[in-house]
Amino acid sequence: MTDFINAHCHLLTFKFVPDSFFKSRAPIREWLLRRYLTSFAARIATVVLPGNNYDRSHQVLWLLRQNIDRVAEAFVAEMRESGIILATPLMMDFEFAYSKQKSDIDYENQVEKISQACLKYPGELMPFIMFDPRRPGAIALTVNALENLGFLGVKLYPSLGYHPDPDNPYNSKEVNKALNDLYDYCEAENIPITVHCSKGGAYNKAILQSEELCHPANWEPVLKKHPELRLNLAHFGSDEALLDHENALSWANQILKLMKNFANVYADTSYHTKALEKKTKEQYFKVLAELMEDETVAERIIFGTDWLMTRHTWTEGDFCRACDKLSESSRQQIAFNNPLRFLFAEGKLPERIKKFYQANQIKPENLPMWLSVFLA
Ligand SMILES: [Zn+2]
Numbered sequence: 001m002t003d004f005i006n007a008h009c010h011l012l013t014f015k016f017v018p019d020s021f022f023k024s025r026a027p028i029r030e031w032l033l034r035r036y037l038t039s040f041a042a043r044i045a046t047v048v049l050p051g052n053n054y055d056r057s058h059q060v061l062w063l064l065r066q067n068i069d070r071v072a073e074a075f076v077a078e079m080r081e082s083g084i085i086l087a088t089p090l091m092m093d094f095e096f097a098y099s100k101q102k103s104d105i106d107y108e109n110q111v112e113k114i115s116q117a118c119l120k121y122p123g124e125l126m127p128f129i130m131f132d133p134r135r136p137g138a139i140a141l142t143v144n145a146l147e148n149l150g151f152l153g154v155k156l157y158p159s160l161g162y163h164p165d166p167d168n169p170y171n172s173k174e175v176n177k178a179l180n181d182l183y184d185y186c187e188a189e190n191i192p193i194t195v196h197c198s199k200g201g202a203y204n205k206a207i208l209q210s211e212e213l214c215h216p217a218n219w220e221p222v223l224k225k226h227p228e229l230r231l232n233l234a235h236f237g238s239d240e241a242l243l244d245h246e247n248a249l250s251w252a253n254q255i256l257k258l259m260k261n262f263a264n265v266y267a268d269t270s271y272h273t274k275a276l277e278k279k280t281k282e283q284y285f286k287v288l289a290e291l292m293e294d295e296t297v298a299e300r301i302i303f304g305t306d307w308l309m310t311r312h313t314w315t316e317g318d319f320c321r322a323c324d325k326l327s328e329s330s331r332q333q334i335a336f337n338n339p340l341r342f343l344f345a346e347g348k349l350p351e352r353i354k355k356f357y358q359a360n361q362i363k364p365e366n367l368p369m370w371l372s373v374f375l376a
Helices: 028-033 039-048 054-064 068-082 107-119 138-148 173-189 210-214 216-225 239-243 251-261 281-291 316-325 328-343 351-359 369-374
Strands: 004-009 084-089 128-130 153-156 193-198 231-237 265-268
Touching: 004 068, 004 231, 004 316, 004 328, 054 068, 068 084, 068 107, 068 316, 084 328, 107 138, 128 138, 138 153, 138 173, 138 351, 193 210, 193 251, 210 216, 216 231, 216 251, 231 239, 231 251, 239 251, 239 281, 251 265, 281 316, 281 328, 316 328
Parallel strands: 004 084, 128 153, 153 193, 193 231, 231 265
Antiparallel strands: none
16 A cells, blocks of 8 residues: 655634635524635635535534644544555645735744644644745744744745745835745755645735736746755646646646756645546546656656645545556655655755754654654
8 A cells, every 4th residue: 555645735723714714603604605705715615515525514614613733633533544644734824815804813823833733743744834925024933933843844825915936026125035035045955845836726816817926937937046946836737737738828737847947846736636526537647647657747746635625525535545546656656755755855854853853852763663764
């Protein structure tokens, strides 16, 4: 059996996101009837649509009402059942996307809570902190999380309202400086960055064509300036884009070009529900198998699911079992070798993570066995 590393998932509760996303205190029916500000929220809303895996939908709603430790516990239970030995939950910082709308638990506090929740599963949950260059003090908050709070990497979400290129006039001077500082730091310290890269997900609707801010081509100038950056273009542009990768306009086509030109560019398969749907799964895995025939690409595709966003219909087990359609060697690459290479530069558990565990009385023997086998 293949061991899986899930490089794209989220630990969330209603209190972690602004009210515009989830109306935690409104009755569900009322909540459903609201006009959703984002397709991201609409995606979660499918949670309560009748007739579609009703039980799973209710499990998600129940989970979103628990505290974050309970969500982490449920996630880890599901991971263990499905053969996922490591997952990297990606944080979300919405405070600058929706003006004046804050989550019940402010972001700094969320960072602490995620750090503590993941600390209960050392070597099994290693979170990514989200960096929003518009947040005052974002660099200090991010560096502290990476160096002292057990965070393995950084999550970016440009479609919430900024351009990822620090030389782009779209951004203010302050935003560009923050981005430059982040890329310098991450490149020097070999820190993995996962950036949202599909037309779905959360968008700042106040900004015209905000999805263009997520366009993979925006990364070319960034990578030219920071060629060693470890970058995962999340969702591979989307499953639809992947199936259409031969089309030059497909975001997946652009991502494949970046992979060819830059050594540390990856793409994850999160929210690729076409891998699970009866009508599309044959075609999906046929295309994926074809892509895996290319030597470069074969080392850059990484497994991710997008839990809890996907949990209304699909479990972690569903995503893992779907990969049975891959050849054994491709599955091993996507599920394990590639995410391991993306997450751990030079095959090492970063010193900063070791120090964090040490400071919290976690001894090397408390870590999963496989870590010491695969990571120096
Ligand atoms: Zn996601």
